[in-house]
Amino acid sequence: MAGFKSTEAYIATRDLEVAVNAAVTLQRPLLVKGEPGTGKTVLAHEVAQSLGCPLIEWHIKSTTKAQQGLYEYDAVSRLRDGQLGDPRVHDIGNYIVRGKLWDAFEADEQTVVLIDEVDKADIEFPNDLLLELDRMQFFVYETRKTVAAKHRPVVIITSNNEKELPDAFLRRCFFHYIRFPDRPTMERIVDAHYPDIRKDLAREALNVFFQVREVPGLKKKPATSELLDWLKLLMVEDLPVEALRSNEKQVVIPPLYGALLKNEQDVHLFERLAFLSRRGG
Amino acid sequence: MFAHLVLGLRSAGLPASITEYLTLLGAMKAGVAEYSVDDFYYLARATLVKDERHLDKFDRVFAQCFKGLEPPDGVKVEDLPEEWLKKLAEKLLSPEEMAKIQSLGGFDAIMNRLKELLAEQKGRHQGGSKWIGTAGTSPFGAYGYNPEGVRIGQDESRHRRAVKVWDKRDFKDLDDTVELGTRGMKLALRRLRRFARQGAATELDLPDTIRSTANNAGSLDLKMVPERHNTVKVLLFLDVGGSMDDHIRQTEELFSAVRSEFKHLEHYYFHNFPYERVWKHNRRRHDETIPTWQVLRTYGPDYKLIIVGDASMSPYEITMPGGSVEHYNEEAGTVWLDRLASHYRRSAWLNPMPRPTWGHTRSISMVNDLMAGRMYPLTVHGIDDMTRELSR
Numbered sequence: 307m308a309g310f311k312s313t314e315a316y317i318a319t320r321d322l323e324v325a326v327n328a329a330v331t332l333q334r335p336l337l338v339k340g341e342p343g344t345g346k347t348v349l350a351h352e353v354a355q356s357l358g359c360p361l362i363e364w365h366i367k368s369t370t371k372a373q374q375g376l377y378e379y380d381a382v383s384r385l386r387d388g389q390l391g392d393p394r395v396h397d398i399g400n401y402i403v404r405g406k407l408w409d410a411f412e413a414d415e416q417t418v419v420l421i422d423e424v425d426k427a428d429i430e431f432p433n434d435l436l437l438e439l440d441r442m443q444f445f446v447y448e449t450r451k452t453v454a455a456k457h458r459p460v461v462i463i464t465s466n467n468e469k470e471l472p473d474a475f476l477r478r479c480f481f482h483y484i485r486f487p488d489r490p491t492m493e494r495i496v497d498a499h500y501p502d503i504r505k506d507l508a509r510e511a512l513n514v515f516f517q518v519r520e521v522p523g524l525k526k527k528p529a530t531s532e533l534l535d536w537l538k539l540l541m542v543e544d545l546p547v548e549a550l551r552s553n554e555k556q557v558v559i560p561p562l563y564g565a566l567l568k569n570e571q572d573v574h575l576f577e578r579l580a581f582l583s584r585r586g587g
Numbered sequence: 588m589f590a591h592l593v594l595g596l597r598s599a600g601l602p603a604s605i606t607e608y609l610t611l612l613g614a615m616k617a618g619v620a621e622y623s624v625d626d627f628y629y630l631a632r633a634t635l636v637k638d639e640r641h642l643d644k645f646d647r648v649f650a651q652c653f654k655g656l657e658p659p660d661g662v663k664v665e666d667l668p669e670e671w672l673k674k675l676a677e678k679l680l681s682p683e684e685m686a687k688i689q690s691l692g693g694f695d696a697i698m699n700r701l702k703e704l705l706a707e708q709k710g711r712h713q714g715g716s717k718w719i720g721t722a723g724t725s726p727f728g729a730y731g732y733n734p735e736g737v738r739i740g741q742d743e744s745r746h747r748r749a750v751k752v753w754d755k756r757d758f759k760d761l762d763d764t765v766e767l768g769t770r771g772m773k774l775a776l777r778r779l780r781r782f783a784r785q786g787a788a789t790e791l792d793l794p795d796t797i798r799s800t801a802n803n804a805g806s807l808d809l810k811m812v813p814e815r816h817n818t819v820k821v822l823l824f825l826d827v828g829g830s831m832d833d834h835i836r837q838t839e840e841l842f843s844a845v846r847s848e849f850k851h852l853e854h855y856y857f858h859n860f861p862y863e864r865v866w867k868h869n870r871r872r873h874d875e876t877i878p879t880w881q882v883l884r885t886y887g888p889d890y891k892l893i894i895v896g897d898a899s900m901s902p903y904e905i906t907m908p909g910g911s912v913e914h915y916n917e918e919a920g921t922v923w924l925d926r927l928a929s930h931y932r933r934s935a936w937l938n939p940m941p942r943p944t945w946g947h948t949r950s951i952s953m954v955n956d957l958m959a960g961r962m963y964p965l966t967v968h969g970i971d972d973m974t975r976e977l978s979r
Contacts, residue, residue, distance in 0.1 A: 324629035328619045332610065339639060369814075382791055382809065385800070389807045476637035477606045483639040 316345070316352040317487075317494045325482035326353060335439050335461035337424075337476070340484030343529025346464040349484075350420035353462060359415060362459075364406040365422045372434030375405040375421075376444050376453075398448050407438060411455040418460045425465045432475040440478055487530060489516065499534055503541060510550040511537055514560045518567075523575060528566040536565035589631070595648045596635060603635045610634050624653075776844060776974060788813050820851035822886050822931070824865065826896030827856045834939035837965050838895055841937070845893075853886060858913055859900045860920040861927060879923060883930050891977045892927060892934035895965070898954040899940065905953055924957050933977045934958070939965040 310326040312318045318326070329336035330353075338346045354361035364375055384401040387394055394400045410417045424432060438444045439461060443454035463479065465471065487495060489512065496508055515536070519527050528536075539562045540550075549561050559576050560566060567573050589611065596603045611634040620626040628649060636645045788811035795810035802808075823845060825838060845852055855865040855877070864876040903910040905920040928934050936954060938945070942964045945951045955962040961976060963969040 320625065321629040321632070324619065324626050325633035328614045328630055328633055331617045331619050332614055334610065336633075337637070381793060385796070385807050385809075471637075473602060473637075477604060479637070480610075480633045481637045482633055483642060 310353055310356050313352055313356060315498055316348060317491060317498055318349075318352075319485075319487075319491060322349075322482055322484065325480055329462075329480045330357070330460050332480075333442075333458040333460070335463055335479045337463045337465060337471070337479040337481045338484060339465050339467055339481070341486055341527070341529050342466060343531035344484045344486060345530055346484060347420065347422055350418060350422075350462040350464075353460065354418035357416070357418065357460065359418050359460070360413070361418045361420060362406050362410045362413075363420045363422060366424055366427045366431070368426055368428075370427045370431070372427075372431050372438075373405075375407045375435070376438065377405050377408055377446060378403045379448050402446065402448060407444070408453055410459040411442060411453055413459075414456065416457040416459060418462065421461065421463045423466055424463050424471070425467060432471050436474055436478065492530070492533070495530060496533070496537065500537060500541065503537065504547075506547045507540060507545075507550070508537070510547050511540060514550050515566070518560065521575070521579065524567075524572050526568050526572065528568075532566050532568070536560075536562060539565050589652075592631065592649065592652045593635070595652050596645065599644050599648050601636065601641050601644055601648070607635050776849075776970060790814055818851070819849060820886070820890045821845060821849045821853070822882075822890040822892045823852065823854040824861055824892070824894040824896075824927075825854060825856050826894075827858060830859075830897050830899050831939075834897060834965070837939045841895065841965060841970075851890075853890070855882060857896075858911075859896070860904050860911070860924070861894065862911055862914075862916045862920060862923050863918065879927075883926070888930055888932050890931060892931040893937060893973070893977075894927075894934070895937045895939070897940050898936070898938055898951045898962070899948045900950050902950050902953060905950055905957075921957060924954070928958060933979075934961065935973045935977055936962040937965045937969065937973060938962055942969075 310318070310323055310330065312323070325336060326349075328334075338349060340346055350363070351361060379398075380401045380403055384395060384398070404412075407419065410419045441454075442458045443452055445452050492512060492515075493508075496503065496512070500508070511533075515528065515533050518524075543562065545561060559573075559580050563573065563576070567576065590608070593603050593605075593608045611631060614620065614630055614634060615627075620630040631649065632642070632645060636642055790812050792810045792812040795812075796808065799808040799810055800806070823842070825842070831838070842854070855867060857865045861879065863879050865879055865882060866876045868875060900912075901910070904912060905924075908917060908919045909915050910919065936958045938951065940948075940951065945955070945962075951962075961973075963973040963976075
């Protein structure tokens, strides 16, 4: 069994590795949840890479229907063609537009399917995919054909927790909650992404980053992806380490904070804290 | 084989089923976890837990089921040479503290107590606070024991293993009903959604297209219908001031959650109990009040009424005309609440006070009776129950 492991670019904790390997071995979908920016979507890319399979991405929007992942019947163009006397009109199969899951099922090798942000869609969306994900097959009413998977794809589903998923759906999945990485893991992640970053800069930046996360009352805590963006900015700007260093008592607004703080209330909060600590110190 | 784990989970209220148990067995057979207890823990967690709210419960049950299975790792307290501890104590403790130890019954007694405490902590899995709390001033803290295990003579990487992963209970704050953010509320409120077609016509209406094409002697005539949208209407009555000051944060969160979730949302404020006048802006509450009658006439019975208030007041404010603390009300509060509850087909009362305390305040049970039991605590779970009732 080709197991999933941390790669050079993606640091997976042991529990995540076990969850992915279980899902791959038993050929069941893996549901991944976690704070935004902890690498849920990237996980699918990494799994595909480490298994050596092509990745099929299906990004879900609020208007996405389950049927669109299987196929769509383009009635309008068939009607039009009928009007114009196009010979194609006699074969209904010409008007069946394949969806992402159909592509995955018909592929000649095993694929990794990413169903991204499943909670964005309507509440009924997961229920409509129950049988399809369980049996990995579906029936096309228009052509009276059953499409079954040649190789059961590895399905990775991410959710941001905006909607609760139905129990019947959950029963069929493995579940993993990506926790926010602790400091050692975070150091490995930074190392994996920016191997040539100056050690002192990385250390100070992480100090600031974890301090920012500790600030009570933040609306959106910065996560891994924000940290990586911010580090990149710091590297490009080539800031001296001193700019990041703050003594224990004083709170300073981190330089280039735009990458870390994503709404104006949080920035205000920081300005207030900085002001208070300047006055107090 | 692991049936007692699944049964334990079920009795702890985790929705684990036979399907998941079979999956776990299948995964074990396929050798996913191989022979490591940690891996088995991760696998069992990925298989049996489907929501991060339950992770903490799972850790507790797992610890209970597999107590003692983990081979001894690292140094145990019992194994530490007593001599060495004594030396350490002398080095670290001030004379006053030494005297305190003597008063506690001497070193042996303390060691025994320490062992007892450790055992107790393992059993209840929450002794952490005790330990952390006493660290520093108590003799135990000074010895360098750590509630997560014993760190003496271990390096960083071993420390992770000395602690059983599940005993750490990392997911404690994700347990449900404790944390109450707008996200959770929004989630609960989404249950209220009702869809209807409204707005711009963007979807193909096939039956109508066929009909009109046929009417058109076969020349194609496309007909569109609007997409479906959420059409639930919500009327929110919020208690402000007085005893509600303690619950402002919760109420604000609820308010921001409903505001983003519903297109048709109207809100009014009242003080303690809804009487004949309510108001829209708190700042101008004394000169810009709106008669409650007008609210009843403006918003029809299809609105869903949600009253948010702690319902903690003197019973007179509810039952007697003139009972209001602010003004003279011609009609008693009961009359007004009856009127509201009977006008709106679906109504509910959300109470920010924790449910166990409801029995202590008479007015709460009175209001609950007036609402025919439709009072719910202002927690994610409570809102969930409320939306279920409102959308029936």
